[in-house]
Amino acid sequence: MINAVIFDMDGTIIDSEPIYEKVNEEIYEKYGLELSQEDHDRHLGANLKDIWTDILDRYQVKEEYAHYKLEDFMEDHIHSSYQGLAENEELELMPGVKEWFEFLKDHGYKMIIASSSYSPVIEHIYQRFELDQYMEGYVGADSIENGKPAPDIFLKAAEKLGVRPEECLVIEDSQHGVQAAYQAGAKVVAFNRAQDESQDLSQADLIIEEFNQENLNKVLR
Structure with missing residues (x-):
């Protein structure tokens, strides 16, 4: 579950x-x-x-x-x-992802960010888009020993949320990220908005190209 x-x-x-x-x-x-x-x-x-x-x-x-x-x-x-x-004033959240945050929060799901970026960069995004109203923090590359495709970052994120990795759904856009989540034992959804064929996303349980209600329903089945 x-x-x-x-x-x-x-x-x-x-x-x-x-x-x-x-x-x-x-x-x-x-x-x-x-x-x-x-x-x-x-x-x-x-x-x-x-x-x-x-x-x-x-x-x-x-x-x-x-x-x-x-x-x-x-x-x-x-x-x-x-x-x-x-310095980029046009940077926005991905279309539809805020609605996913709101739905998941309203339905009692815990959420966290696990990123290969480093804490100062993540913190800027976290504050800029007021993600603290949805997320229970974040795990950055500077808080783990081995980066993606090693599973460390997702294992630490699950630990921080107080859940087992197999209780987690990971949303990722890269081959390294999908591999890391798969190795952690989590369910993996690949977000391939750009339809990038250079990334092998075959280990994902599902591949989506946009954040909409139809895909959210598929993800949570």
Whole structure:
């Protein structure tokens, strides 16, 4: 029986991907990096520690940044992501997702955010859209040891809600996220608004393209 719903944040409850694409383009250019589309697809849903570990294993940054440590790149990227979101006045919740929040709250479901973003970024979104009226907090990449596709983030989210993972429904938009939720033992719904074929979402119990009442009814069956 489903008693709780765990929402991913970026690309799921907010349409932040275009903002991050711009941020990533600027920050990679700053360091003299030219990542392939395959790199971008592989990094979708992963946390910054894993992303930058992969980048630094495979690419060489500009000589002026050669002394930087992994943490320096991460800190710069987190700051840039926060700034990119904060300065974008057009950022909104995904169409229909607020109605899902209200329905789930009215029907007694516990809710929480589990995101590969870091706490300062999540906190900004949490406050900006007043998500505290629906959610019981959040779990970010900086509060777990292993990022998606490891199940850690969803196991911690379930623990924070006081429920078992198998009582949870996870809403995710990335291959890494779907795999992590599946490994955690939760029911998984993939949100594939962009119909992105680069992401293998086959481990999801259901794939939806929009947040509407019809899909909500399917999800809660």
